Amino acid sequence: MKSIGQTLRELRELKGLLLREVGAALSIDPTLLSKIERNDRMPTKEQVSALSEFYQDKKNEVIIAWLSDKLVYEIQDEDLALAAMKVAEQKIEYLKTHKAQ
Amino acid sequence: MKSIGQTLRELRELKGLLLREVGAALSIDPTLLSKIERNDRMPTKEQVSALSEFYQDKKNEVIIAWLSDKLVYEIQDEDLALAAMKVAEQKIEYLKTHKAQ
């Protein structure tokens, strides 16, 4: 249950890499990476794709941390947040079974 | 499990009101209300507040339909949508118990 920032930072440090190095590998400005790892900027879908590929073995972990952070961000201040989440889950499940082509 | 648009349309029709009438009561352009009821535009937080007050008895229903739609919108195309929802739920619960003043 880690934030996307925490997830990315831990993965990077595990590999002993610098922001500069990851940045160079993925063409992302290191200062932007810093902000992302500090949850100061949300990475874009493309950045998450690149990062999740970069940290291969933890691909899904990265994506799930990112998606869940985006969800939380959307409703964290709401009293009905949890109730809304449950309904959203049902809606997703419904869409999944009834999805178009 | 209704969309925000469907929820609002049904509530309005139950009261036998016209878009024009609800619009006048809440200072919202009727053509915008039309789009909202057709899920073509997301209402803003302020509009949802006004609308949920207007349809008093169904206040929470309106808010939950809106919040859950926003959540779904955020992740509906993702394979990991459901997994992310579960994690987001945990994060919300965590924030709820550990929330700052």
Next chain:
DNA sequence: CTTATATTTGACAAATATTGTCAAGTCAAT
């Protein structure tokens, strides 16, 4: 204490996304 390297921060620019409006269109009933 000075230098070197890594990271962070703040302010702003740039890009994107979202919402609001208006004129014109459809549709049904009369």
Next chain:
DNA sequence: ATTGACTTGACAATATTTGTCAAATATAAG
């Protein structure tokens, strides 16, 4: 054909988000 309710499309207006750069901070080494 006219009227009334609603819808649609294109564009304007706003708002939000993201990216960049220079400066600040931090840490370690010499």
